Structure formats: structure tokens, C-alpha cells
Amino acid sequence: DAGVIQSPRHEVTEMGQEVTLRCKPISGHDYLFWYRQTMMRGLELLIYFNNNVPIDDSGMPEDRFSAKMPNASFSTLKIQPSEPRDSAVYFCASSPTVTEAFFGQGTRLTVV
């Protein structure tokens, strides 16, 4: 397996635009996590899914953020409209259980 695959690796967008981050988890993993890494707050859990169902989205900053997992092999994190303070590295991770998580390489988002 190629591991967790995220796209794009880098995204630069203008304030107000919609941004969609994509993730393909490792096959067979029942859990999928979205994290955001910033200098100030480290790795923040935004949302996680179990068997494609959102379990805890309390970390999603506000209504501008939404995440979906339409099937076991794909998830998206959408920001609409984007703001400069959303600039961060966004990581997707998957896990067979809620123990060892396998991370993708991340998407570096810059909102100007």
C-alpha cells in the first residue's frame, strides 16, 4: 500500500475562495482523521470518521469548514470561504483502530 495520500501538496489561494483538500486513506483502515498543524497550537484534531461516519467534529473551527467521507477510500476537507488565518499544514491520517495513526504528507495551505 502506498500509504495515506493527500492532494494537493501545496495550495495557494486568495481570501474568499473555496479550498478543497483531498485524502485517500490506507485500504482497510476504519478510522480517518483530519488534523491541522500551526506553530501556535501544534497538531489540532479537526474531525474524525469511523466507517465513513463523522464521530467527532468538535475541533472544526467554524461553519466555514466541512468534511465528508463519501466512501471508505476518499475524504475531503473543504473551507469556504477561506481566510488568511486558515493558512496551515493540514494532515490526514488513517488507522485500523484508534491507536497508531498513519499520516499523509500533508497539504500546505496558504491563503493570501
Added chain:
Amino acid sequence: DQQVKQNSPSLSVQEGRISILNCDYTNSMFDYFLWYKKYPAEGPTFLISISSIKDKNEDGRFTVFLNKSAKHLSLHIVPSQPGDSAVYFCAASGHNDMRFGAGTRLTVKP
């Protein structure tokens, strides 16, 4: 509400010496603890873990200690090597939840 805290944002040690990274947690429901290592432009990778039924787990140069009563764990690296320079994240899991600390940037000087 930070359930997992790493109070030292950075640590610098000399090559060959011991590195000690600390982590505190607040949720007593956590029963499994992990350390991840992250290099620039890469995702975090799993390093070592410990279950709450143990107080120590060793893997080569890396040892994780768990003090349940204090809700504290630590990662010891000995001897430290320049290639260990990275950001280290502590994580705690339990009851279908996994939380990470803010990370500690370790620099090992030659």
C-alpha cells in the same frame, strides 16, 4: 481544551547525551500513549508507544515512561544523534479518541 500538553516547545542537547521529552495529559480515559516524530515537509511517523498497563517500554535508543498517577509520560533518547533532530509529538488515545500535544522541537548538536 488541550487534553495533551507538551510544555516545552523546544529542546537542545549535545550529541551523545540524553534527550528527555515530557508530556502531560488530563483525561483519565486515555489508555494508550504514543510518540510521533516529524521531519520538515513530511507527515508525523510513529516512533514508540505504551499501554496504560505498563510503566516502561524500550525500543533501542528510545524508552517511554508512563506515570499514570501523575498523568505524565516521557520519552528518553540515549544516546542522542543529530539525525534525531525533529519535532516530537506526544499522543494519547482511548474510547475512540486520539489527541496530540503541540510538539517539542528537538535539536541535537554535533
